[in-house]
Amino acid sequence: MVRSESERYFDTQKIRVEDLDEICSKQTRAADFPIAETVEQNALIYEGDVFRQAVADGTEVALKTELCRALKDGPGIFVVKDAYVDVSVVDRCTEIFTQVIAEEKAAGQGQGDHFGNNVRIWNSVQKVCAEDPEVFIDYFLSPVLAIACEAWLGPFYQVTGQVNNVKPGSAAQSVHRDYHLGFQSAETVARFPAHAQVMSQYLTLQGAVAHGDMPEESGPTLLLPYSHQYAAGYLAHKRPEFQAYFEVHCTQMPLGKGDMIFFTPAVFHGAGANRSASDRIANLFQISSAFGRTMETIDNGVMVEAVYPVLLARAQAGTITEREVSDVISVAADGYSFPTNLDLDPPVDGNAPETGQQLVWRALGERWSPEELYARMSAYGQRRKA
Numbered sequence: 057m058v059r060s061e062s063e064r065y066f067d068t069q070k071i072r073v074e075d076l077d078e079i080c081s082k083q084t085r086a087a088d089f090p091i092a093e094t095v096e097q098n099a100l101i102y103e104g105d106v107f108r109q110a111v112a113d114g115t116e117v118a119l120k121t122e123l124c125r126a127l128k129d130g131p132g133i134f135v136v137k138d139a140y141v142d143v144s145v146v147d148r149c150t151e152i153f154t155q156v157i158a159e160e161k162a163a164g165q166g167q168g169d170h171f172g173n174n175v176r177i178w179n180s181v182q183k184v185c186a187e188d189p190e191v192f193i194d195y196f197l198s199p200v201l202a203i204a205c206e207a208w209l210g211p212f213y214q215v216t217g218q219v220n221n222v223k224p225g226s227a228a229q230s231v232h233r234d235y236h237l238g239f240q241s242a243e244t245v246a247r248f249p250a251h252a253q254v255m256s257q258y259l260t261l262q263g264a265v266a267h268g269d270m271p272e273e274s275g276p277t278l279l280l281p282y283s284h285q286y287a288a289g290y291l292a293h294k295r296p297e298f299q300a301y302f303e304v305h306c307t308q309m310p311l312g313k314g315d316m317i318f319f320t321p322a323v324f325h326g327a328g329a330n331r332s333a334s335d336r337i338a339n340l341f342q343i344s345s346a347f348g349r350t351m352e353t354i355d356n357g358v359m360v361e362a363v364y365p366v367l368l369a370r371a372q373a374g375t376i377t378e379r380e381v382s383d384v385i386s387v388a389a390d391g392y393s394f395p396t397n398l399d400l401d402p403p404v405d406g407n408a409p410e411t412g413q414q415l416v417w418r419a420l421g422e423r424w425s426p427e428e429l430y431a432r433m434s435a436y437g438q439r440r441k442a
Contacts, residue, residue: 064249066288073297076286080305084131084281091122092134097307098281100126100134107136107200116203123207123318127261131281133319135309139200139265143314148191150267150337152184153177153219165399174226177219178398180339201263204318205343208261212346216395219267222275222327222336229326230294231278231302235260235342235394237290238321239407245290253290257322259348263341266311274336275328277317278306284322293324302326356412357433359388364416365426372423381420389413401439412436 084095092100110119126134140146156177177183185192196215205213232238236256237245245253270276280302283289292298302324309317319325321342330336363384370376390412401409415436419429 064251065246066250066253066291068246068291071288071292071295073292073295073301076283076289076292076298076301077305079285080280080282082131082282089122089126089130091119092126093137096135097309099131099279099307099309102134102136104136104138104140104198104200107139107203108141110203111199116206120203120207123204127208127284127318127320132284132323133279133281133309133317135311136200136204136316136318137312138314139316140198140314145191145194146265146267146314148188149184149195149339152187152191153180153221153267153337153339156180156183156187157219157221160399174223175219175221180217180219181215200316201341204263204316205261208258208318208320209343209345213261214344214346216342216344218340218342218398220327220338220340222330224330224333224335226275226330228275228278228329231280231299231306231324231326233257233290233293233324234262234321236321236348238293239393240290241406242291242294250287254287256290257284257320259345260321261318261341261343262321262323262325263316263318263343265339265341266313266315266317267337267339268313268334270311270336270338271332272308272310272328273330274332274334275330276308276311276336278302278308278326278328279319280306280324283324284320289322289324298324356388356390357437360412360416360433361426361430363388364419364429367416368420368423368426371420385413385416389416396440400441401436409439410436 084098084100086092086095089095089100091102091106093103093106094101106119110116123134126132157175160177184195201215205215236259237248237253248256264277266276283302286292293302306324308328311317367376367381367384371381393408393411396409398409404410412433415432416429418424419432424432
């Protein structure tokens, strides 16, 4: 049977909050997840000792199988209490965060936070490693993170991290989904076929370490269990009726220092308002699948330098259509904002930095000389280096 084009893409006229409600009305049964300690607010709670014991007993496969099912077919969320045997390593890491924040503030860095005026550290993983390898090793030798990552992504995953220090009085985030498609506009998301939108959540795992106690009044992450199972969610989450539904039905998981939380990026979520008198500090992880990378490394700068003079000449002569220009740029230039060095290449007018393709389009639109584009492409390449 040949499917029509409309069947391959979501019909935006048929996106209904009632369909999300039907999915999110599911209840998590403890009997279905026997390794979990308990169920709270429809999410699963595990003990860190279970992870450590699985390593000692050689029973990691059974644990990973249950965690994968929790993320895929269950609520999409689980918390690991006491993920660290000794939380002093968390305190040592927090000290490094404090030092990095002070250094970056003094250097005029720290811009580019997605939400509000909170203090952000981009690339916390690399910065901790460079600042104190001992702390880095102690922080990441816990098996909890590795087991959670392998349960969802398999081996060869890549961990990235960003510290978010939310100040007292800070407002809640708007509900959203996350990387990849959660960082794109609804117009961009709609260009992806339905199966690609559903698939994207399998390329990333969201996680966080609480770097201090997070009672409800401090605003720990608001989550909507089972919302990841709503296929059209990347198109729907910014709509007012879906945001209103989230506000009524979301849950909020208090965390203790050293606890970890994991969820699929397709779960509707957003950080809560900090109504306490203390900072709320979390190290946020976005862990990527090995399959989210290209097979070959390509020097797009060399390609752009080669094709731009010809594109410019043809555009000026009117001998090439806009679509033809678009198709050529799509092959020659980098069209994705990530990965990048967010300290040097912060988001522009949204959640994502400018891409190489957008830079070439600006050059053509403003009729830059090849030399001007080359200089800006060089600066672009430097910003994106680790």
